[in-house]
Amino acid sequence: MVKVKTPKIIIKSRQSRLRHYKAMKFPRGFLWGTATSAHQIEGQNFHNDWWQWEKKSKARLDSGQACNSYNLCKEDIALMKKLNQNAYRFSIEWSRLEPKPGQFDYNAVKHYRELLIELKKNDIAPVVTLHHFTNPDWLAKLGGWTQKSAIFYFCRYVSFITEELGNLASIWVTINEPLVYVTQSYLNGVWPPGKTNYWLAFKAYKNLAAAHRRAYKIIHHCYRRQSWHEPQVGVANNCVSLYSYKIHSLSSWFFILISDFVWNHSFFKISGLRHHDFIGVNYYFHYRLKDFHFRTFRFFTEAYNEHRDMSQVGWEIYPQGMFDVLIDMRKYKRPIYIIENGVATNDEYKRSRYLVAFIKEIYHAILSGVKIKGYFYWSLLDNFEWEKGFAPRFGLVKVNFKKFSRSIKSSGRLYADIAKNNCLSAKELKYLGYQKK
Numbered sequence: 207m208v209k210v211k212t213p214k215i216i217i218k219s220r221q222s223r224l225r226h227y228k229a230m231k232f233p234r235g236f237l238w239g240t241a242t243s244a245h246q247i248e249g250q251n252f253h254n255d256w257w258q259w260e261k262k263s264k265a266r267l268d269s270g271q272a273c274n275s276y277n278l279c280k281e282d283i284a285l286m287k288k289l290n291q292n293a294y295r296f297s298i299e300w301s302r303l304e305p306k307p308g309q310f311d312y313n314a315v316k317h318y319r320e321l322l323i324e325l326k327k328n329d330i331a332p333v334v335t336l337h338h339f340t341n342p343d344w345l346a347k348l349g350g351w352t353q354k355s356a357i358f359y360f361c362r363y364v365s366f367i368t369e370e371l372g373n374l375a376s377i378w379v380t381i382n383e384p385l386v387y388v389t390q391s392y393l394n395g396v397w398p399p400g401k402t403n404y405w406l407a408f409k410a411y412k413n414l415a416a417a418h419r420r421a422y423k424i425i426h427h428c429y430r431r432q433s434w435h436e437p438q439v440g441v442a443n444n445c446v447s448l449y450s451y452k453i454h455s456l457s458s459w460f461f462i463l464i465s466d467f468v469w470n471h472s473f474f475k476i477s478g479l480r481h482h483d484f485i486g487v488n489y490y491f492h493y494r495l496k497d498f499h500f501r502t503f504r505f506f507t508e509a510y511n512e513h514r515d516m517s518q519v520g521w522e523i524y525p526q527g528m529f530d531v532l533i534d535m536r537k538y539k540r541p542i543y544i545i546e547n548g549v550a551t552n553d554e555y556k557r558s559r560y561l562v563a564f565i566k567e568i569y570h571a572i573l574s575g576v577k578i579k580g581y582f583y584w585s586l587l588d589n590f591e592w593e594k595g596f597a598p599r600f601g602l603v604k605v606n607f608k609k610f611s612r613s614i615k616s617s618g619r620l621y622a623d624i625a626k627n628n629c630l631s632a633k634e635l636k637y638l639g640y641q642k643k
Contacts, residue, residue: 230569230630237331237580238625239293240286240602241546243338243382244302246589247275247282254301255346256339256592259398267595273587274610279321281612282586285603287328289618290625294325295545295582297335297382300363301342307359315370322374333545333582334371335379335442336364336421339387339397339592350399351410352392357417364421368428376437379486379545380421383444384414384473396593415476422481441477442486442545445470445535447527450495458495461505465493470534484579485535488546489564492524518550519591519598525563532571532578541579544568548584550591550598555637557602557617562637565630583621587612 245251249271260268275282286294302314325332337360341350345359364380381387390397392407401407422439429437446469450458467475474482493506509515509522516522528547535542549560565581572578588601596607602618605611614622624634632640 229627229632230566230635232569232628233572234628236578236628237293237543237582238621238628239291239295239330239333239580239582240289240586241295241333241548241582241584242275242586242589243297243335244299245269245272245338245340246585246591247273247587248299249274249276251299251301251340253305253343254299254340255343255350255398258343258346259400267590267593269590271607271610272590273605273607275587276317278610279317280324283321283324283328283330285612285614286330286586289602289614289622291330291622292625293331293333293580293582294586295333295335295379296321297338298367299340300337300360301340303367304342304363307342307344308362310366315367318367319371319374322371326374331377332375333377333379333543334375335382336360336367337380338382346399351388351413352406354413354416356413357420360417361420361424365424365428368425372425372428372432372437373434376435377484377543378425378437378439379442380418380425380439381414382442382545383488384411384418384441385469386444388414390593411473412476415473418473418477419481438483438541440482440484440486440540440543441473442488443470443473444488444490445531446491446493447489447524447530448493448495452495452497458497462495466534470531474538479538479540482538482540484541484543485538486543486545487531487535488584489528489531489544490521490547492522492527494522517598518552519594521550523549523560523563525560525567528564529567529571529574532568532576533574536574536576541577543579544581546582546584548600550600552599554616557615558620559637561617561621561624562630562634565624566635566638569630 245256251257260266298318304310322332345356348355350356388407388411391399392401392403392410395402418441425437425439448462448465450462452458495505496507509520514522547564549557551557568578568581585600587603588599588605590596591598602615602621604613604615624630
């Protein structure tokens with residue numbers, strides 16, 4: 207056997223590529239932002255179904271004033287600027303705009319217009335979400351998303367708000383995590399209306415998909431009619447990464463395949479890919495399948511059973527899953543925005559390590575040919591986390607829920623450096639154990 211000697215210049219080139227401490231630069235114009243939702247931060251959303259749901263039982267957690275961000279939104283924008291963010295994903299509270307069917311509140315319109323203007327003044331690009339889990343209470347009383355009429359009402363609201371605010375925004379998320387909303391509201395029953403019915407869940411999911419299709423057309427039509435710039439319209443889809451312990455089991459492989467389709471692809475299939483200008487990815491969950499059987503729907507092993515690294519709320523921390531999901535989404539040949547990704551923890555070192563690990567996987571995905579346009583950490587603020595209340599702490603900014611004062615955490619300062627430099631530097635990579643030699 208003849209040994210071929212590799213030239214020294216090639217060896218040196220390969221070694222230079224393996225310098226993990228070398229700065230990982232992101233594409234020019236990459237969006238670095240944070241994400242929030244109206245009900246979780248604004249406070250006093252009297253007219254939505256969540257507010258009514260909270261008040262029906264003393265056992266349920268009360269959002270109350272939340273972060274009081276409806277009144278302190280300019281202060282929050284100043285924090286974003288201080289954190290070097292060039293984008294912000296937030297949601298408009300439908301029930302504030304339309305507290306009664308067909309009656310729009312122009313004071314609420316004025317508030318959101320001023321918020322968008324303030325973002326523009328600070329060179330922060332808005333990503334506007336139109337539905338983030340909450341519905342006007344009057345819509346819920348009519349049957350909510352299980353009724354086809356919900357499509358009409360939603361599209362009326364979309365048409366109104368696009369006409370009012372369209373000239374101030376470019377990127378629109380019509381619906382946040384439609385399958386999560388359906389699962390929690392109509393299967394698990396832990397969100398309003400608290401149902402556990404497969405048929406209602408199917409109808410709601412189908413109606414949400416139809417609503418997105420029509421909303422997509424409404425927004426594009428409005429922009430063309432007004433001769434505004436071309437908008438980008440999509441959804442924020444909760445994507446999961448999946449792993450089977452029985453890699454040679456046909457039944458396990460089939461179950462993983464079906465699960466992947468349902469969670470990661472079904473909404474795009476039902477709503478039609480042509481109605482998505484971008485792919486919005488929310489990533490939190492990695493599921494491990496040990497045994498596939500029909501005795502229970504609890505197919506996946508809990509992270510704590512194997513003492514895996516997990517968040518305050520029990521979700522496994524698995525950075526590789528971000529890469530896997532992004533590679534999977536590459537097939538759609540659409541720009542990708544990571545609309546949400548974050549960790550609940552009181553350990554700031556853990557949050558900082560989480561940020562670096564996940565952003566590093568995004569960097570690798572970009573080098574693999576995935577067209578990723580931006581990353582939004584969940585969340586800017588510690589906030590109200592739905593049925594979990596105020597205990598989980600996702601924020602880069604700490605909130606005193608009595609005085610509503612804000613203070614930037616160490617992870618926030620780290621994220622600010624990443625955003626400012628548009629890269630992961632040697633300093634950040636040290637969180638993963640990499641040392642410059």
